[in-house]
Amino acid sequence: SFGIDSTPYLMQIVQFLSDGLDQLEETVEHLETTNADAKAFVAQSLRLNHRQQKILMDMIDNPNLTIDVGTYADTLSVAVSTARSDLDQLMSMGYCFTEYQGKKQVFWPRSNLGEILAQQ
Numbered sequence: 001s002f003g004i005d006s007t008p009y010l011m012q013i014v015q016f017l018s019d020g021l022d023q024l025e026e027t028v029e030h031l032e033t034t035n036a037d038a039k040a041f042v043a044q045s046l047r048l049n050h051r052q053q054k055i056l057m058d059m060i061d062n063p064n065l066t067i068d069v070g071t072y073a074d075t076l077s078v079a080v081s082t083a084r085s086d087l088d089q090l091m092s093m094g095y096c097f098t099e100y101q102g103k104k105q106v107f108w109p110r111s112n113l114g115e116i117l118a119q120q
Contacts, residue, residue: 031114035060038117047093051076052086056095059109060117066108068101 042048042056055072059065073083087107090096095116098107110116 034114034118038114041117041120049086051078052090055086056090056109056113056117059096060114063109063111063113066106068104068106070104072107 038060039057042053042060045053048056051072054076055067067087069080069083069087072078072087073080076083078086084105087096087098087105091098091107094110095113096107096109098105100106
C-alpha cells in the first residue's frame, strides 16, 4: 500500500559509484606517477637530443599525437632530413610507430610509452 521501497537498490548504486571513483582515482594517480617518471627519464637521457626530448614529452602528454616529418621540421625549425633522422631514431628505439599516409610518413607514440620510459 506504500509502494516499493527502493532504498536498498539506491544504496547499492551509490556503493558502485563510490567503488568506481576509488578505482578511477588509483588509475589517475598511477598514470600521473608513471608519466612523471617517464618525463624525468626523457629529460636525463643522453641518447636523445633536445628535439627528441620535446617530442617524446609531447607524446607522453598526448598519447593520441601524430606528427609527420614536415610538421616536425617546421615546428622545430630544422631540415627535413634532420627531422626524419630524429623520428626514425625514436622509432628504432621502440618509442613510436610509423606508416605512410599517401606521401607523408606519420609517427605516433606506442600506447604504453609512459610505462616503457618509466621502467628504463
